[in-house]
Structure formats: structure tokens, C-alpha cells
Amino acid sequence: MGNPVVHSHRSALAAQLLTMAFATHNRYDPNSQDSNPRLFACMQMYGDALTIPVPDVDRTDNLLILGANPATSNGSQMGLGNARERFATIRDRGGKIVLIDPRRTESAAWATSHHFVRPGGDAALLMAILHVLFAEHRVNVHDIAVSGLDVLAGIAARFPPERVAPAVGIDPATIRAIARDFADAKAACAYARVGVCQNAFGPVASWLVEALNVVTGNLDRAGGAMFGTPAADIGRVGRLVVGNAFGRWRSRVRGLPEFLGALPSAALSEEIETAGEGQIKALVVLAGNPGSSTPNGERLARALATLEHVVGIDFYVNETTRFAKVILPPRHLFETGNYDVLLSRFAVRNVAKYNPPIVTTGDDLRDDWEIATEVALRVRAPGLLQGVARACARGLPERAIDLLLRTGPYGLSLAKLKDAPHGLDLGPLVPAGAAGIRTRDRVVQLAPEPLVADVERLERWVDDVRQDGLVLIGRRHVRSNNSWMHNARSLTNGTDRSQLMMHPEDAAERGLIDGSDVRVTSRVGAVTVRLLASTDLMRGVVSLPHGFGHQAVADTLKVAGALAGVSANVLTDDQSVEPVVGTSILNGVPVSVERIATEGPTQPP
Ligand SMILES: Nc1nc2c(c(=O)[nH]1)N[C@H]1C(S)=C(S)[C@@H](COP(=O)(O)OP(=O)(O)OC[C@H]3O[C@@H](n4cnc5c(=O)[nH]c(N)nc54)[C@H](O)[C@@H]3O)O[C@H]1N2
Ligand SMILES: Nc1nc2c(c(=O)[nH]1)N[C@H]1C(S)=C(S)[C@@H](COP(=O)(O)OP(=O)(O)OC[C@H]3O[C@@H](n4cnc5c(=O)[nH]c(N)nc54)[C@H](O)[C@@H]3O)O[C@H]1N2
Ligand SMILES: [Mo]
Numbered sequence: 001m002g003n004p005v006v007h008s009h010r011s012a013l014a015a016q017l018l019t020m021a022f023a024t025h026n027r028y029d030p031n032s033q034d035s036n037p038r039l040f041a042c043m044q045m046y047g048d049a050l051t052i053p054v055p056d057v058d059r060t061d062n063l064l065i066l067g068a069n070p071a072t073s074n075g076s077q078m079g080l081g082n083a084r085e086r087f088a089t090i091r092d093r094g095g096k097i098v099l100i101d102p103r104r105t106e107s108a109a110w111a112t113s114h115h116f117v118r119p120g121g122d123a124a125l126l127m128a129i130l131h132v133l134f135a136e137h138r139v140n141v142h143d144i145a146v147s148g149l150d151v152l153a154g155i156a157a158r159f160p161p162e163r164v165a166p167a168v169g170i171d172p173a174t175i176r177a178i179a180r181d182f183a184d185a186k187a188a189c190a191y192a193r194v195g196v197c198q199n200a201f202g203p204v205a206s207w208l209v210e211a212l213n214v215v216t217g218n219l220d221r222a223g224g225a226m227f228g229t230p231a232a233d234i235g236r237v238g239r240l241v242v243g244n245a246f247g248r249w250r251s252r253v254r255g256l257p258e259f260l261g262a263l264p265s266a267a268l269s270e271e272i273e274t275a276g277e278g279q280i281k282a283l284v285v286l287a288g289n290p291g292s293s294t295p296n297g298e299r300l301a302r303a304l305a306t307l308e309h310v311v312g313i314d315f316y317v318n319e320t321t322r323f324a325k326v327i328l329p330p331r332h333l334f335e336t337g338n339y340d341v342l343l344s345r346f347a348v349r350n351v352a353k354y355n356p357p358i359v360t361t362g363d364d365l366r367d368d369w370e371i372a373t374e375v376a377l378r379v380r381a382p383g384l385l386q387g388v389a390r391a392c393a394r395g396l397p398e399r400a401i402d403l404l405l406r407t408g409p410y411g412l413s414l415a416k417l418k419d420a421p422h423g424l425d426l427g428p429l430v431p432a433g434a435a436g437i438r439t440r441d442r443v444v445q446l447a448p449e450p451l452v453a454d455v456e457r458l459e460r461w462v463d464d465v466r467q468d469g470l471v472l473i474g475r476r477h478v479r480s481n482n483s484w485m486h487n488a489r490s491l492t493n494g495t496d497r498s499q500l501m502m503h504p505e506d507a508a509e510r511g512l513i514d515g516s517d518v519r520v521t522s523r524v525g526a527v528t529v530r531l532l533a534s535t536d537l538m539r540g541v542v543s544l545p546h547g548f549g550h551q552a553v554a555d556t557l558k559v560a561g562a563l564a565g566v567s568a569n570v571l572t573d574d575q576s577v578e579p580v581v582g583t584s585i586l587n588g589v590p591v592s593v594e595r596i597a598t599e600g601p602t603q604p605p
Contacts, residue, residue, distance in 0.1 A: 032262065058349070060224065078348060097110060146445075189223070231424075232352070243260075256582040298524075544571070
């Protein structure tokens with residue numbers, strides 16, 4: 001399953017139906033490249049992987065952003081229109097926006113201060129911030145019931161800013177100032193996204209982001225980190241169908257844990273390659289491009305080529321579906337209509353909107369739900385029942401949304417939403433109280449055992465980190481979406497956005513020339529890419545976007561295939577995952593960069 005299944009109610013249901021129809025433990029999805037550390041931390045602390053707070057940006061006085069770039073991503077797990085204006089409003093009322101990122105990103109222009117951090121350094125930095133708050137008696141959880149506060153204080157005591165600073169690259173005085181400003185603000189919120197998840201310490205860092213909000217009394221408070229009150233709460237159904245489950249089964253070869261019904265994608269290649277009982281022989285890919293989006297993509301491509309059967313449900317013949325024996329092209333949600341059932345729970349105000357179809361196409365096309373229905377019926381339902389089941393399935397996604405809306409907190413319905421073509425604003429986020437916490441005793445766990453268990457490794461990293469090599473981080477651009485918007489000329493024309501960014505002094509040290517092609521090598525792969533020297537990057541860090549490098553599919557993706565660029569995931573390592581949940585390490589990947597003999601263009605135009 002790929003990322004777009006979370007953007008459409010029909011595709012989300014299709015994904016679930018296919019999983020049930022094939023009844024396999026071999027399900028893989030982007031969470032292990034994306035949110036798993038955060039989902040895991042929330043499950044441990046609040047009792048539920050979908051109980052994820054949203055920054056109340058419209059009322060906050062201090063927004064601490066770590067590893068997110070809303071100026072390009074438009075906010076992830078933070079749904080908001082006109083992000084730029086809303087951030088400007090925080091500044092206008094004298095609020096602070098503090099950005100922590102190894103690159104001075106587009107969002108730095110929105111922030112009141114930006115600090116470079118060593119990739120993977122957020123967990124240690126947050127420990128030091130908590131250290132300051134405990135040491136200076138600035139901790140005040142207000143009226144949230146918590147447990148583990150003393151354990152957390154004891155752990156934070158081991159991370160004074162002086163110990164952490166050399167490893168993370170932020171000086172002790174700055175760490176203290178960030179901590180004090182955060183604690184002193186009338187309302188503050190720490191918000192972290194993929195930059196904090198996709199590294200060696202994602203789970204601990206994600207835990208500490210939440211903990212920071214809790215111990216400063218900013219969880220569930222206006223201007224802090226609040227829970228949405230979705231009009232149609234899929235969480236209830238999700239908890240029933242998927243459960244808040246972790247480690248119910250493990251991957252066959254490496255023993256990586258299942259989480260929320262899926263195995264870490266980093267295990268997919270070896271599960272295909274390794275003979276024996278349970279070896280993967282066939283793959284169905286719904287709305288995903290793992291050949292481009294998962295670590296060590298070249299190894300996965302070689303593995304995909306050996307499969308007995310591949311089915312691709314996608315409108316593109318891409319790095320993954322090129323191995324398909326059958327491609328089922330779906331209709332897009334613009335043709336079917338959509339209720340944003342999963343992501344609307346992350347909106348910064350409570351909202352509900354139904355998007356009717358805006359494009360009409362022929363009747364001979366099917367969308368993801370219709371495709372999944374047919375596949376499931378032919379796999380599972382006896383011939384006689386197929387007609388009835390098919391009739392029931394038709395319109396089921398809309399009936400399900402309608403039911404959730406009717407039984408939801410606002411008593412809405414699909415018909416009411418269709419009457420409100422611009423959507424309904426259901427007001428600002430409201431405190432949920434104890435009912436918002438889903439642990440059995442409604443108490444927030446501030447020191448969950450599986451996360452505490454990883455602290456020793458963090459201490460070793462803090463004391464051992466050597467800063468002589470280069471590490472790779474990713475990059476997103478507003479006109480690109482993961483791997484799949486590069487075949488549209490209107491989105492790809494203009495400047496090349498696929499270059500390797502590097503600080504000019506790092507380039508000079510290696511005798512590299514801005515604008516020339518360089519060789520980047522990691523443990524698993526090597527690429528040749530154009531160098532872009534930029535002081536926007538921290539020393540010791542290089543940045544390459546993911547989702548580029550479509551040369552292998554140039555005959556089907558004519559525009560994308562002719563673009564410059566390489567896939568960052570040629571360099572990322574499938575054998576290196578963080579040890580708590582098994583998330584891929586896509587940021588902070590050790591690489592070396594060298595000059596190559598011939599300068600000037602050596603790759604396709
Ligand atoms: N190095 C590195 N790798 C990363 C990341 C990173 O930051 N750095 N980010 C990770 C993240 S956060 C994510 S979410 C993943 C994304 O990983 P994937 O989901 O595997 O990749 P996408 O490029 O989003 O591919 C989506 C596919 O779905 C198809 N599609 C679009 N809409 C629909 C639809 O409605 N129905 C169907 N059936 N198909 C559709 C598109 O054509 C495309 O082929 O990538 C991850 N990989
Ligand atoms: N235009 C556009 N919008 C998108 C997407 C897209 O591809 N294009 N993808 C969508 C998807 S699938 C997702 S998941 C979201 C992601 O949404 P965001 O997380 O907001 O997106 P990114 O731009 O990847 O921001 C991550 C930032 O983390 C920084 N970073 C890297 N390593 C570290 C680190 O160790 N510590 C810290 N503090 N920072 C680090 C990177 O430099 C980068 O600026 O965006 C979504 N929106
Ligand atoms: Mo994502």
C-alpha cells in the first residue's frame with residue numbers, strides 16, 4: 001500500500017478490503033518510512049496510535065518545529081489552509097516560531113529563529129531541553145493525570161546541555177533559551193514530523209516531543225497540542241479492525257516487528273529473496289511505489305524482477321509497476337468524490353468537507369474500491385454470492401462515511417455536507433479532557449518502558465558521535481509529491497530541483513565544484529548527481545530529495561524519465577532500521593562524496 005490510500009475514503013477502504021481478502025501477514029505500507037515512531041510514541045503514551053495531537057497554531061505563542069517543512073509540505077499531521085498567513089499571524093502577535101532543521105529551509109523564512117541540528121540529534125536535544133525545565137523547576141503538568149514524571153526527570157537529568165551540545169550542534173546557551181522561552185510562553189506547542197521520525201532515534205524523539213508538551217502543561221490546552229474532534233471518527237473503526245497492535249507477528253527473515261498490521265518495508269527485499277516456507281512469491285501494489293520510496297531501492301527492484309506475479313493498481317507504469325504482469329489503472333478521487341476521513345482529524349480547526357467529483361470520465365473505468373471489491377470477490381466469494389456481494393459493496397464507502405457522520409459529535413450526514421460545497425467550519429479545537437486519553441486508566445504515560453529502554457543507546461550516541469564524515473538527509477519541494485508528480489511538465493519545468501546540496505566549505509575541502517557532477521557513495525549504493533553548493537546546509541550534511549531518478553522507466557514516463565536526478569533511496573540502507581519499531585533510517589545516512597573525472601553533464605539531459 002502506498003501513501004495515496006490515506007488521502008481518499010474509497011482507497012482507504014480498498015486497502016483494508018484487499019488486506020482482508022488476501023489474509024496475509026505480508027502487508028507493507030509507508031508508515032515504516034514515515035510516521036511509525038510518532039504513532040508508536042502516541043500509542044505508548046496516550047493508549048492509541050491515532051490519538052495524535054495537532055498544534056493549535058491559531059492560538060499558540062511559541063511553536064517549536066522540529067524536522068518539518070510546512071512551507072513545502074503544507075503541514076503534515078497538521079491540516080491547515082493558508083499556512084503562510086497563519087504563521088505570520090503568530091509572529092504578528094509577538095509569538096515565536098523556532099525551527100530546528102539541518103537545512104535552512106523555506107520554512108525558516110516563516111520562523112523567528114532557525115537552528116541547525118545534527119541529523120538524528122533531536123532526541124538528545126529534547127532531553128537537554130527537558131533537563132533544563134526539570135532543573136529550573138519549570139515543569140507544570142496542570143490538570144493532566146500523568147505517571148512516570150519522576151522517571152522522566154531522572155532520565156533528563158543525565159542530559160545536561162553541556163553534554164549534548166557537541167553532538168547535536170546547538171550550544172548550551174541556545175538550548176537553555178529555547179527551553180525557557182517554551183516554558184514561559186502563555187501557550188506553546190512542540191511539533192515534529194518526518195525529519196524527526198526517519199532517523200536512528202525517531203521513537204525516543206517522538207516520545208520526548210509529546211512529553212515536552214505535557215510537562216509544560218501544553219497538552220490539550222488552547223494554543224498547545226490539542227486533539228481534533230473529527231466529524232466522522234474512523235478511529236473507532238480502526239481500533240476494531242486493526243487494533244493498537246505491535247509485535248503480533250514478526251518478519252520471517254530478520255524478525256522485525258509488525259505494527260498496526262504492517263511489517264517494516266525495509267524487510268521486503270529479503271522476504272522476496274530468501275527461499276523457504278513463507279517466501280513472498282507475488283505482490284499486489286495499491287497506490288505505492290516502493291521501488292522508489294523504500295530504502296535500497298535497487299535491491300528491491302532486483303527482487304521484484306524475480307517474483308512470479310505482480311499486480312499494480314496505479315495509473316503509472318513506474319519503478320515498481322514496471323514489474324507487474326497486470327496493471328489495473330484506477331480512477332482518481334477527482335473522478336469519484338472524496339471525504340478526507342483519515343487526515344481531517346489532523347486539521348487545526350475542526351472541519352468537515354465532502355469533495356464531489358470534479359472530472360467526469362467514461363463508465364468503463366473503476367476506482368480503487370471497485371477494483372478491490374472485484375479482486376476480493378473473485379478470491380473469496382463463491383460464484384453464487386458474487387452478485388449480491390457486489391451490489392452490497394457498491395456505495396458502501398459512502399454509506400460508511402454517512403453512518404460515521406450521523407453518529408459523530410456534530411450529527412452531520414453526507415447529504416448535509418453535499419449542501420455545504422465549501423465545507424463546514426466546526427470551530428476551534430476543544431480540550432478533550434480525560435476522555436481524550438485512551439490508556440486504560442486515562443493517565444498519560446510519560447516514561448513508556450520500550451522507549452525508556454532505548455535511552456542508553458542515545459547516551460552512547462551523544463558521547464561517541466564523530467562528526468568527520470558526511471550524512472545524507474532528504475528534501476521535499478512544493479511542486480513535487482513523493483515519486484509521482486514528475487511526469488507532469490507543468491510541475492517539473494524550470495530549475496532542476498534534484499541536485500545534491502552541500503555546504504560550500506565541505507565542497508571545497510573535497511575539491512568539488514559547484515554545478516559539476518559528483519559521486520555519492522553509501523554502504524549499499526552509489527549515484528552520480530549534480531552538486532549545488534549552498535550555505536543553507538549545515539556543515540557535514542548533504543541533502544538529496546527522494547522520488548527522482550526515473551530513467552529506468554523513461555519509455556513509459558516520458559517527461560519524468562527525461563528529468564535529471566537520482567533516487568535518494570539508492571543510497572539508504574535496508575539493513576539499517578531504528579531498533580524500537582523498525583523504521584527506515586532515511587535521514588542521517590553516512591555517505592562519502594567524491595569528484596569524478598569528467599566534469600559537466602554525464603547523465604541523461
Ligand atoms: N529517502 C526518502 N524516502 C522516502 C521519504 C523521504 O522523506 N525520504 N518519504 C517517505 C514517505 S513520508 C512516504 S509517505 C513514502 C511514499 O511512498 P509511496 O506511497 O510508495 O510512493 P508515492 O510516490 O507516493 O507513490 C504513490 C503511487 O500511487 C499512485 N497513485 C496516486 N493516486 C492514486 C490513487 O488514487 N489510486 C491508486 N491506485 N494509485 C494512486 C501514484 O501514481 C504513485 O505511483 O515515501 C517515503 N520514502
Ligand atoms: N509538496 C509536497 N508536499 C508534501 C509531500 C511532498 O512530497 N511534496 N509529501 C507529503 C508526505 S507523504 C509527508 S509524510 C509530509 C511530510 O511533511 P514534512 O515533515 O513537513 O516534510 P519535509 O519537507 O520532508 O520536512 C522534513 C524536514 O526535516 C528535516 N530533517 C531531516 N533530518 C532531520 C533531523 O534529523 N532532525 C531535524 N530536526 N530535521 C531533519 C529536513 O531537512 C526537512 O526540512 O509532506 C506531505 N506533503
Ligand atoms: Mo508520508
